[in-house]
Amino acid sequence: MGAAVTSQNRGGTEPPSDSVSAARLAMAELLLSSEDPVECARVTVDWLVQRGGARKAVCALIDPESGMLQDVAASGVPEGQLETLHLALEQPDHPLVFALAGRDPVSLARQGRRNGDPWRHDFLAIPLPLSEKREARQGLLLVSPGRCEAEAKWAAELLGQKIARLRATAVIVEGEHRLQRERELLVNIINASPDPILLTDPEGRMIISNARADALFSSKEGESEGRHRAVTLNNMLFSAALSQQAIDESGAARRELLLVSPSEGSDLLFELLSSVVQHPREGTCVVSILRNVTDLRVATEQIEENYRLLKLAEADVRAERDRLDLIIDSVADPILVTDPSGKILLMNSPAERLFTAPASDETAGAERAVRSNDAYFSSFVSNLFLTGAGLRWRGEISLTDPSTLEGLPVEAVAGKVLSEHGEVTAVVTILHDRTEALEKGRLYEQLKAASEQLEEKVREATAELVRRNELLQRQHLELEQASQLKSQFLANMSHEFRTPLNAILGYTSMLLQGVSGEMSPPQKNKMLRVDSNARHLLSIINDILDISRIEADKMPLHLEEFELGSLISELLAELEPLIQKARLQVLTDVPEPPPEVHSDRQKVKQIVLNLLTNAIKFTPQGQVRVRVRCDDERRELRISVEDTGIGIAAEDQDKVFEDFRQADSSVTREYGGAGLGLAICRRLAKMLDGRVGLQSQLGGGSIFTLVIPRRGKRR
């Protein structure tokens, strides 16, 4: 049947009748007056059913967006059947898709695939429009029954062309609309930019400019003169910048551009970023973006200034820090700065010596010492926070010197460093070596102990001294008592000697005087010996008594004025018997007038007597001379006794003045005497502030000289 239809369609080109022509005209007019494809389809479907002889007609168009076939107008076809027209065109074996691609109307009765296909009975499918190529097909026109094939083909052609035209127009309009929207968007975008944006042609004329650019580069009528001038100046500056850039470089470039604000007249600094683009019509154009960097410049300068200040401040801080480092390093005591957790932030070199392990791996001991020091120190700092006591804390820590591993007792003084909010930001601790202090303390203790010992010793010594003093005093007292006793004893002894001696001498004297009758010469001779010995005994007793009196200081001085001549005469008179007996010549040599002297007459007499007695005793023959001389210069008196006797050897001359001494012990036996005479003389002379001197030589006689002051002084 399809072929028949085809032949019929080809036969449809025959000229239509007048009524048909009128109907076609009405239809064409209707289509011409409509601009809507769906309306056109409706008009066409209605026209076919009403005037074209079709019983049923459906128009389905390809939806340009989804690409699917969709019914748009139908007449005499139920709704459910119309839904089967919704087809995707990617099914080439579908009768409708097939029909859509063909060059002729297709009878669906032959082409129906399934029995249930509603379109397989008598629908004829005509592509819209049939004359165009497959790609330009707009849809299908389905008509039943097929007797009106010619009218349907004509209407399909007309509708197809009309819809193709309408759709093409719609696409253009749509494109223009889209173009307009995009342009507006673009303008909005570039206007939204805070930076002026311009597109200029090769001559520098502005093609596009945004609102910010307009504010700088364009002016309107009625605006101020200043603004006009500013805009003119800006345009010149901008053009100059662009041309300069064109000369300098090609492509995108960045430079600074100083413009004038037309509204305020102030300088504005822009960064000009321009790049060359190819314009389809204008050729090579330049897109320029200006960025206002006036504030940025100011900000930059501010930042640079700030940076410079910061650098200076930093240098200051560094210098300060260096100085601080120098200072705390120069402090001999270790100084540590820790954060509140006890971490060491800063320490000086003395502290480093204690709290930093030595670089060399000398000893494990040093490291151990450092760790121990660290632990002690941390404990100290944490104590500071545990006790919370004030800002300062003082304590003692036993550290170890890592270099010597010796104990290092230190006193630690810690201070909290507070922020302005009163929070502890750091703790500064100064350690002070207490070794010296402890040593000093120890030495002080030793000193104190020694001092106490000394005091004790002094006390003891003082007590001993007192004891000894008391002893001495007692001894002195005892001595005095003893001396007293001795003197007393001597006095008593003297008394006890004298009492019997007195009787002996008395009776002897009486016998010799013949009180009891004359004695025979031998008796008298013997009695004389008794007398002589008794007298000798008496002289010894007297001498001893004299010495003991002098020693006991009980020999009083009786100073008086006397004349020496008479004293000598007196002596010679007393010694006359002795002189007679010795048969010696005794001469005196006393100056005229005889000198006077102030002294103890008795003692002077005793001394001279003694010297004369000795001289007589030790001079077997010759003479004895008593010579008195005054030494006016020394105010002294010299009484010398010279003899021509046996003399005294030089080595014995000192001895003769000693107690109980004679130059030769044999002398005592030969000459008698106790040997006390010169000893007494010397003592007596001393009492008179004088002396007894001796010049002698053995066998050559002797000269004893008593020297006394002319005027003796009472002692």
Added chain:
Amino acid sequence: MTGTNDAGRKPLVLVVDDFADNREMYSEYLSFSGYEVIEARNGKEAIDAAQERLPDIIIMDLSLPIMDGWEATRRLKADERTRTIPVVALTGHALAGHSKGAKEAGCDSFLAKPCLPDQLVAEIRRMLATGKATVIKATKGAR
């Protein structure tokens, strides 16, 4: 060489000494020399004898038992009856203090033992010749 006084009788000498040999020796020699002698052995006897016999001169040993010579002399010199009798101290104590003490006690003269009998006689003569004047002078001074 006798010691007769103005009245023609022998001068009476009181010899006071506790040591019999000395006392008797002086007594014998004084008798030999023409004096009448009475003896006393201590101060007490000396005072009694002096008050009883009022001797012309007293030879007084100083160290005496019962009452010593100083005390006896003081008492004699304090007694109106015996005050004018010269007292010659005669002692074996040869120390200076003794003669001083004796003078203070009122002794008119001082002799140290040993004193030979002829020395004693010489002193007695001297005292009897001048002694009373001394005593009178002393008595005058006391008044």
